[in-house]
Amino acid sequence: MHGLILRTFQVFVQDTYGFEPWRRIVDAAGLDAADFEAMLNYPQDTYTAVVRASESVLNKPSDAFLEDVGTYLVSHPNSEGLRRLLRFGGVDFIEFLHSLEDLPDRARLAVADLQLPDLDLVDGAPDNFSLRVGGGLPGFGHVMLGVLRAMADDYGALVLMDCDDGFSGRQTIDITLIKTAYAEGRQFALASCGTPEEE
Amino acid sequence: MKQLPTEVLLALCPMHAVLDATGCIRQAGPTLRKLRHEPLDGAPFLDIFEVYRPRAAATMDELLQTEGRKLHLRLRGGVRTPLKGVMVPACDGGAVVNLSFGISVMDAVRDYALTNTDFAHTDLAVEMLYLVEAKSAALDASRSLNTRLQGAMVAAEERAFTDTLTGLRNRRALDAVLERIIRGGEPFSLMHLDLDFFKQVNDTMGHAAGDQVLRQVARVMLDVTRKDDTVARIGGDEFVLLFPGLTRHERLAEMAGRLISRIEEPIPFDGEECRVSLSIGIAISDDGKATPDDILMQSDEALYAAKRAGRAQFRFYESPSVTPSTGRVAGE
Numbered sequence: 001m002h003g004l005i006l007r008t009f010q011v012f013v014q015d016t017y018g019f020e021p022w023r024r025i026v027d028a029a030g031l032d033a034a035d036f037e038a039m040l041n042y043p044q045d046t047y048t049a050v051v052r053a054s055e056s057v058l059n060k061p062s063d064a065f066l067e068d069v070g071t072y073l074v075s076h077p078n079s080e081g082l083r084r085l086l087r088f089g090g091v092d093f094i095e096f097l098h099s100l101e102d103l104p105d106r107a108r109l110a111v112a113d114l115q116l117p118d119l120d121l122v123d124g125a126p127d128n129f130s131l132r133v134g135g136g137l138p139g140f141g142h143v144m145l146g147v148l149r150a151m152a153d154d155y156g157a158l159v160l161m162d163c164d165d166g167f168s169g170r171q172t173i174d175i176t177l178i179k180t181a182y183a184e185g186r187q188f189a190l191a192s193c194g195t196p197e198e199e
Numbered sequence: 200m201k202q203l204p205t206e207v208l209l210a211l212c213p214m215h216a217v218l219d220a221t222g223c224i225r226q227a228g229p230t231l232r233k234l235r236h237e238p239l240d241g242a243p244f245l246d247i248f249e250v251y252r253p254r255a256a257a258t259m260d261e262l263l264q265t266e267g268r269k270l271h272l273r274l275r276g277g278v279r280t281p282l283k284g285v286m287v288p289a290c291d292g293g294a295v296v297n298l299s300f301g302i303s304v305m306d307a308v309r310d311y312a313l314t315n316t317d318f319a320h321t322d323l324a325v326e327m328l329y330l331v332e333a334k335s336a337a338l339d340a341s342r343s344l345n346t347r348l349q350g351a352m353v354a355a356e357e358r359a360f361t362d363t364l365t366g367l368r369n370r371r372a373l374d375a376v377l378e379r380i381i382r383g384g385e386p387f388s389l390m391h392l393d394l395d396f397f398k399q400v401n402d403t404m405g406h407a408a409g410d411q412v413l414r415q416v417a418r419v420m421l422d423v424t425r426k427d428d429t430v431a432r433i434g435g436d437e438f439v440l441l442f443p444g445l446t447r448h449e450r451l452a453e454m455a456g457r458l459i460s461r462i463e464e465p466i467p468f469d470g471e472e473c474r475v476s477l478s479i480g481i482a483i484s485d486d487g488k489a490t491p492d493d494i495l496m497q498s499d500e501a502l503y504a505a506k507r508a509g510r511a512q513f514r515f516y517e518s519p520s521v522t523p524s525t526g527r528v529a530g531e
Contacts, residue, residue, distance in 0.1 A: 004340075037347075038340045081336050088329040091315045110333030190328055191309030 001047045002114050005137070006036040009050050011079075012072045013058075021057055028053035041113070051139065066139045067163075070146020074154060085110070086151060087188040092180055093157035097121055097129055119144070127177040134170055141171025148173065156185025203295070212297050213319055218244050220292030222259035230317040231298060234274060244296065248272045248282070263288055272298070278310045300324065305331060362432040364410060365417035373431035373439055377491045380443050381484075387443045388451055388483040391498035392420075392458070394436035395476040395510040408468045412475055419461045423454060439498070446483045448515065455479045455513035463511070478505040479513035 013022040026034045029049040036042065055062045074083045085106070089099030104116040118134030131148075133141040145163040152159040158178040164171055205226060208215050213230035216239070224247075227239040235247065250256040252271035256264075263286070270284040283301040288294050300307040304324045307313060318324045360372035368376070380387050394416065401409040413436070420430045420438065429441040445451065458477060465472035480502025482494050489497070497516040505514040 037344055039337075039344045081332070085329060085333055085336075088315075088325055088332075106329065106333070109330060111337050188314075189308070190313055190315065190325065191305075192328075192332055 001042045001044050002111075003036050003040040003042060004038045004111060004114055006042055006046055006050060007038040008069060008073065009054065010036050012069045012076075013054065015076060015078055016068070016072065017058065024057045025050065025053045028057055048138065062139055063142045063163075063165075066142035067146035067149075070143040070148075071150045072146070073143075074147055074150035083150075083154065084188070084192065086147070087154070088190075093152055093155040093159065093177065094180060096151060096155065097131070097175065100131060116140075129175040129177070131173040131175060132170065133166075133173065135168065138169060139171075141166060141173060145173055148175065153183075154186050154188075156181055156183040158182035208295070211319060211321075213317060214298040216244060216296045216298070217289070218259070218262075218294045218296065220259070222262065225293070230313070233311045233313065233317065234280065235277070247275060249275050259294075262286060263294060270296075278306075280307055280310060304328065365413055365432050367417050367420070367438070368429055368431040370431065370433040373429060373433060373441065374491065376429045376441060377494070380441070381487060381489070381491060384487045385443055386446050386483075386485050386487045387441065388446050388481060389442070389494050389498050390440040390451075390455065390513075391480040391482075391495070391502045392438040392440065393478050393502055393506070394462075395478055395506075397436040397475050400473045400475060404468065404471065404473060408471075408473055411468045412466055412473050415466045416462055416475070416477075419458065423458050423461065439495075446485050448483075451481055451483075451515075452513070455481060459511060459513065476511035478502055478510050480505055480516065481513060482516040 010022060013025060023034060029046070029052070031046070031049070051062050051065070054060070054065050058065060073079050074086065086096070089102070090096040098121060100119045100121055103119055107114050107116050115136065117136045117140050118132075120132040120134070122130045122132065124130060131144065133144055137143075141163045145161060148159070148161055152161075157180050160176040160178060161173060163173045166172075205217075208217065208226070209228060213228040215226075215228045216224050216231060217226040219225050222243050222245060224239045224242055224244050232239055239247065245256065245258070245262065250262060250265070250270055250272050253265060253268050254261075256262040265286050266288055267285070270286060272282045272284055273279050274282070281301065281303045282298045284296055284298040286294050286296045299322070304327060308328060311317075315325055358371075360368055360375070362369045377389075394412075397409065397412065400412055413432070416438070417430070417432065420440065424430055424440055425442070425445075427443060428445075429439075431439045431441070433439050442451070458479065462475060462477045465474050467473075480498045480500065482489075482497035482501060484494055497518075501514045501516040504517075505512050508514065
């Protein structure tokens with residue numbers, strides 16, 4: 001299990017609930033150390049152990065926990081870098097949706113040994129999409145649901161979404177786009193630091 | 200070459216310029232226009248862009264001669280952004296120049312506040328920006344991990360109980376064992392050893408020879424001592440042997456003698472022979488009541504007695520309260 005994924009759980013809990021709940025999750029999951037290293041690998045079952053422990057310590061169903069993690073990844077200032085990387089996917093929400101299939105490959109370009117489940121976007125009726133989330137990370141569909149909700153806000157799009165419970169590890173997210181430019185959305189400049197110079 | 204329709208150029212090449220026969224810009228792509236506040240139309244191309252490779256081009260004729268070559272250009276005013284480009288002559292004596300930022304795209308997106316739509320869909324610029332950002336994030340994470348691992352390594356070394364050169368215990372391990380034995384109230388003895396003539400080996404044959412000697416000496420000590428004894432290197436050429444439960448003078452004297460004769464055997468190194476010897480001070484705690492400081496001080500005193508007596512020998516510590524004849528057994 002890639003440390004980047006486990007580390008995400010850690011910083012999410014610490015930033016959202018504080019250090020004490022994270023310490024209790026570490027104890028409940030029976031982990032040796034309280035800190036995950038983003039660039040190291042951990043035993044495969046650590047993922048499930050952390051998700052289960054979070055469920056009981058935070059007293060929250062794992063679906064909701066995972067969705068919150070997804071939202072956190074895009075909207076929290078501490079993970080601004082990831083939001084930017086996702087925004088490189090397209091100029092509006094639809095283009096972003098179309099870029100999702102590339103997401104696992106893009107992730108691998110950045111971190112060679114990071115394996116994310118396959119993502120497959122299917123166009124249905126106009127403004128209707130379903131995103132099929134492959135197996136490998138149980139509940140990853142809920143993380144993606146959180147990511148998509150936050151990205152819709154980021155682009156200023158009005159979207160209805162729903163994620164099923166999945167079948168043999170695979171999940172499907174139904175996406176209905178009500179309005180592409182519903183709200184202002186957040187700024188995105190290709191240049192990463194500082195404000196663009198006005199001449 | 201036949202002129203491409205304007206709309207094709209605009210759609211495919213957001214950084215192109217169409218020049219007339221006099222070298223003035225007749226049409227420019229939308230992204231190229233962002234590089235300058237003043238309008239480009241009608242302005243002489245070479246007044247705005249300096250072509251400096253493959254060779255400087257000052258006139259339209261010189262520019263036309265670069266056909267098919269990779270051009271290196273930069274803006275004459277403002278940020279002087281470097282650009283890459285290619286020129287294709289047109290049938291009316293003019294030309295089409297297509298430009299790109301090349302590696303300077305990182306600075307260009309910042310300097311001109313460019314967005315995804317400023318690049319052609321086929322342009323890999325945005326992918327490159329993505330990669331640069333993703334890779335630097337990954338690299339930062341790796342670097343911070345390395346820093347932490349280095350800190351952990353230093354901390355682990357500080358906690359280590361092993362001497363890395365010889366594989367023997369170190370001073371910290373010795374202190375821990377000594378304290379444990381004394382706490383247990385068990386009788387024990389301790390030898391303080393110091394190599395003789397080691398400095399000469401180091402000075403004349405080099406440090407590699409010195410290291411070889413230390414490793415050989417360590418092997419001999421492990422060989423001569425028992426399994427439960429502690430063999431520690433506590434300084435450059437200083438060692439301490441700790442014998443739990445062993446207090447008999449005869450046995451200790453026999454062991455010390457054997458250590459000295461074994462260590463005096465020549466040690467081969469690089470076709471030569473290193474020769475060292477050993478001075479030993481021995482202290483005994485019959486009742487197990489001596490403190491670590493006491494026993495180390497006593498063995499140290501005995502060691503110096505051995506050194507003063509001419510090296511290559513051992514001495515037992517002589518307690519002031521005991522008569523000299525019973526407290527001392529001389530070495531050979």
